[in-house]
Amino acid sequence: MKGFDHVIEPSFDDVFGHDFHLKGKWHSNWFGNNNPIVLELGCGKGEYTVSLAEMYPQKNFIGIDIKGARMWKGAKESHHRKQVNATFLRTRIELLGSFFAAGEIDEIWLTFPDPQPKWKREKKRLTGPAFINLYRNFLKENGIIHLKTDSRELFDYTLALAQVNGLQIITSVTDLYGQLPGDPLLSIRTHYEDIFLKKGVLINYLAFRLPNEKEIISRG
Ligand SMILES: C[S@@+](CC[C@H](N)C(=O)[O-])C[C@H]1O[C@@H](n2cnc3c(N)ncnc32)[C@H](O)[C@@H]1O
Numbered sequence: 679m680k681g682f683d684h685v686i687e688p689s690f691d692d693v694f695g696h697d698f699h700l701k702g703k704w705h706s707n708w709f710g711n712n713n714p715i716v717l718e719l720g721c722g723k724g725e726y727t728v729s730l731a732e733m734y735p736q737k738n739f740i741g742i743d744i745k746g747a748r749m750w751k752g753a754k755e756s757h758h759r760k761q762v763n764a765t766f767l768r769t770r771i772e773l774l775g776s777f778f779a780a781g782e783i784d785e786i787w788l789t790f791p792d793p794q795p796k797w798k799r800e801k802k803r804l805t806g807p808a809f810i811n812l813y814r815n816f817l818k819e820n821g822i823i824h825l826k827t828d829s830r831e832l833f834d835y836t837l838a839l840a841q842v843n844g845l846q847i848i849t850s851v852t853d854l855y856g857q858l859p860g861d862p863l864l865s866i867r868t869h870y871e872d873i874f875l876k877k878g879v880l881i882n883y884l885a886f887r888l889p890n891e892k893e894i895i896s897r898g
């Protein structure tokens with residue numbers, strides 16, 4: 679990972695309690711353009727980051743995960759493809775407030791996050807109110823959040839949360855490949871997705887807009 683110039687692995691001390699040096703400066707000091715920035719959170723091997731970077735050269739992508747061994751696969755593939763619009767950031771999602779300034783991010787992809795089904799683990803769900811309120815700090819007003827998941831429970835939970843909070847739903851399907859066949863954006867397959875598809879599990883997809891003025895509350 680250290681040999682890749684598109685991989686950032688900050689130490690805990692680099693970001694805990696203070697801002698990372700690129701906060702608010704990703705456009706000017708890192709990508710060198712004003713193109714939209716899209717995050718893939720819990721990117722694993724970074725299939726979305728790499729494939730979307732290929733499909734959208736006019737956008738910048740950052741794959742984020744805490745696990746370096748998984749991320750290395752995506753970083754290697756992106757390096758092989760000579761992508762200048764893909765970056766990998768190894769850190770905890772909880773710390774993203776130290777990395778990105780208000781309005782710096784245009785879209786967020788959540789690709790097969792752990793569903794954290796136990797109610798007392800709601801705080802850990804990447805689509806729960808704690809995380810959604812964290813994303814509000816750096817996602818543009820009405821920026822899009824995409825959720826792709828094998829878990830019908832997580833899908834239903836997130837849809838209910840969006841509805842309770844009056845968020846605008848863009849797309850909501852419980853059988854992605856049956857209902858939106860051939861959509862190139864949605865047919866990128868991740869490592870975890872492949873495992874679920876082989877077991878015959880249906881894939882759910884939800885996209886909604888997040889206004890940033892109002893705190894998101896739990897659906898209770
Ligand atoms: C089920 S895997 C999905 C990986 C990949 N998106 C895929 O679909 O193959 C969830 C990923 O989220 C990462 N993750 C979970 N919680 C995280 C956190 N709080 N901060 C950073 N990464 C996290 C894990 O390390 C893991 O790689």
